[in-house]
Amino acid sequence: MENATNNTEVHKGLEGVIAASTKIGYVDGQAGMLNYRGYDIKTLAEQSNYEEVSFLLLYGHLPTREEYNAYATKLRELSKPDEDVYDVIRKIGAKTHPMTTLRTAVSIFAASDKAESSENLKDQEEMAIKLIATLPTIVGAIHRVYSGKEIIAPDKNLGYAANFYYMSLGVRPDPMESKIMDTALILHADHGMNASTFSAMVTISTLADMYSSVTSAISTLKGGLHGGANERALKMIQSFGTPAGAESKLRDMLERKEKIMGFGHRVYKVYDPRAKILKQYADYITQKNDRNLYETANKVEEIMINTLGSKGIFPNVDFYSGMVYNAMGFKTEIFTPIFAVGRISGWVARALEYVSDNKLFRPKAQYTGERGPLKYVPIQER
Ligand SMILES: CC(C)(COP(=O)(O)OP(=O)(O)OC[C@H]1O[C@@H](n2cnc3c(N)ncnc32)[C@H](O)[C@@H]1OP(=O)(O)O)[C@@H](O)C(=O)NCCC(=O)NCCS
Incomplete structure (x- = not known):
């Protein structure tokens, strides 16, 4: 196995790096x-x-x-x-x-x-x-x-x-x-x-x-990129207005290659199991009001799965959670x-x-700057 200290491959964002064990x-x-x-x-x-x-x-x-x-x-x-x-x-x-x-x-x-x-x-x-x-x-x-x-x-x-x-x-x-x-x-x-x-x-x-x-x-x-996506997904669905509005506006966004909030996931390449559960509750809780919002969201989901499902793009947890909180009366923020x-x-x-089995986190960065030593020029001479 390669010695970690000599490994010069950069794992940007630590993607794919296993840095700990867990039973949680x-x-x-x-x-x-x-x-x-x-x-x-x-x-x-x-x-x-x-x-x-x-x-x-x-x-x-x-x-x-x-x-x-x-x-x-x-x-x-x-x-x-x-x-x-x-x-x-x-x-x-x-x-x-x-x-x-x-x-x-x-x-x-x-x-x-x-x-x-x-x-x-x-x-x-x-x-x-x-x-x-x-x-x-x-x-x-x-x-x-x-x-x-x-x-x-x-x-x-x-x-x-x-x-x-x-x-x-x-x-x-x-x-x-x-x-x-x-x-x-x-x-x-x-x-x-x-x-x-x-x-x-x-x-x-x-x-x-x-x-x-x-x-x-x-x-x-x-x-x-982390907690804020549910807020943005809800605002997007609201901005579509109706299922018909979603049909035209969403297709325009997809043509412009925009990222659709509440879809796709780094880990899930199938339907996010959390989104499946929340969708049922969104359906229930929007019966009293906000029905149009739910139907608009459903239209968005249908178009997205038809267009990008083959690439592993499905609703994630953020797509329906905001709708549930909104219907309960929580403010978007x-x-x-x-x-x-x-x-x-x-x-x-x-x-x-x-x-409880601690090791201080201390990854390394690949240095791409000047190696020098450069000549130090006093400030009055620069
Ligand atoms: C979460 C996210 C960053 C994952 O990105 P990723 O791992 O790079 O996605 P993938 O590599 O699986 O993408 C495959 C393809 O689908 C496209 N795609 C991915 N998510 C998309 C989305 N939400 N809307 C439109 N297209 C999307 C990618 O652009 C890529 O297209 P390409 O093949 O033409 O290059 C991304 O899906 C995203 O930005 N989603 C919206 C934000 C969001 O809901 N975040 C909360 C996550 S819980």
Whole structure:
């Protein structure tokens, strides 16, 4: 085998490089399969809930009844952050993108933890649980303030997803709305070594704390190539107006070789299993209103599959998630923070897994600059 130190081949974006081992989740892009700790995503979406899935990701097994009760109770007890966090969210208001507010709010939240800088694994695990417990409250508060409304405290009688819905939208969800919210969070909980998860792992590999790791991940998720696609997919479908509008405008876009948001995936070359599940819920939730939006999306899907399906281009998770959140009443700018609420479990589970058998991340870059040594010219002579 070639010695890694002498290997001069550049893997741009680390594409194809295997940099860690994991037991947390597996994606098979050819088979359209995603599993968490060996459990198929479809089964978890149908039969589990977010509390159980986050336990599974963190601890590697489905909880017993006792473990579940203790974990779910702990999440509820830890769900309300200090007033400082709310104050900062109010102070920022609608001045910035909610992802910026989220990053700042998590930093303020860290300040309330005396063990904030601890490298101890048990402390890191406690921070992970605090973050899972509090993120929906923080994002809910950001959504309220961003919409010009009063912040709502968690309701200890509601489950994780229902509480997030309530704190964000101000009404308690019916059982079906609660199930859809739960499913959306489960579907976003983990997805291989994606960019934000990788960021979380790089930060914790320096033995920085879990709060630092999660703020890195939030910053990385913010970008349009990662968390921002659902927002853009929804805006595109809305701009088509009707199925007939989609027919003409989409064909023009394809002729101009434009990338259609919500389609295609680096890993999946078949229908994204998460999109399949969300499509059913988008169908259900747009029955009351937004039917035209769903039918327009369906037209887009039909044209895209007919045109590009043979190249492995199918709807991805972002195509239908935005439509579901929109029909629930979430503002478009909050779609990426909702993604963060789902992904928090994957971030912390993978950061903990990595740091428990740690190796500082330190890839190399191929130097293509001047080798010199050049003659140094004093500034007055240049
Ligand atoms: C995700 C993405 C970056 C993957 O890109 P990729 O791995 O380079 O895609 P592929 O190599 O499989 O593309 C195969 C062909 O389909 C085209 N294609 C891929 N995604 C497309 C899209 N969304 N719209 C139109 N054409 C697309 C490519 O241009 C390529 O065409 P070519 O054969 O003429 O060169 C890309 O599909 C994309 O930008 N999608 C839109 C953004 C999005 O929804 N992101 C969220 C991902 S979860």
